[in-house]
Amino acid sequence: MVKIIMHGCNGHMGQVISDIVEKDPDAEIVAGIDIADQGKNSYPVFTDIDACQVEADAIIDFSSAKATDKLLEYSAARQIPVVLCSTGLSQEQLAKVEETSRKVAVLKSANMSLGINTLLKLVQDAARVLAAAGFDMEIVEKHHRLKLDAPSGTALALADSINEAMDNQYHYVYDRSQKREKRDDKEIGISAVRGGTIVGEHEIIFAGQDEVIEFKHTAYSKAIFGKGAVEAAKFLAGKPAGRYDMSDVIG
């Protein structure tokens, strides 16, 4: 039985995970942490992370980048592996993730779904052929109107995956509105759309001379992220300090 602390337990994803774990005989949420105790969970909720001294095997985090620094310190101090799912982290926070992973197991992934983690590999193969042949690459992501960060962590992860396959020769362009020049060969354009209840869509467009190839992933429910996060927590429990990602879980 994997004992989980749910960080951001009142939020949309916190509630999705609570529902998934309730039906899972191999996992249990032993405590939640959030800004307030809204009385909607069956487990104890702490509004001060340091007050949560409950014994646990893993932490799942779906909260906010604002909460990441304290969470990393807590995870290292208590030696509880952490599955970091919040997006919008700054460069300094990404460095802190790296530093923390030398003290405790940290799995960070901007997207916990099987589909996106498969796509991260597929776009590398496509880029090696198509970008080398002069195709331009653009990523378009669409999310619900409540999303705080843009572009999405997944769009950035897709761009990083492509860039890694292309020896990091590319730079990212997020906004063309002030530009008065044509696109350059080594850019990946990244555009964000926000509206309604769109769960998450990511399109990667390879545009060449007289032909276009598009890859698209559509999330129809948040459960795909929740299931991945619970699997990641089970995987991470008992693991030594180090940096992990969803490819370690999925294989």
Ligand SMILES: NC(=O)C1=CN([C@@H]2O[C@H](COP(=O)(O)OP(=O)(O)OC[C@H]3O[C@@H](n4cnc5c(N)ncnc54)[C@H](OP(=O)(O)O)[C@@H]3O)[C@@H](O)[C@H]2O)C=CC1
């Ligand atoms: N990796 C992945 O697969 C996915 C990642 N995400 C990311 O996960 C994060 C959360 O998403 P979602 O559940 O939709 O967002 P919500 O805003 O619905 O939930 C976030 C919860 O965290 C709480 N919170 C905010 N600050 C703190 C803090 N300092 N300490 C503890 N709790 C805090 C919020 O409280 P309050 O409302 O009072 O601010 C809220 O209850 C986002 O960064 C999102 O981009 C989302 C889906 C998939």
Ligand SMILES: O=C(O)C1=N[C@H](C(=O)O)C[C@H](O)C1
């Ligand atoms: O905020 C969301 O909802 C999502 N955030 C993640 C991201 O920023 O990529 C993953 C998913 O697309 C949903």
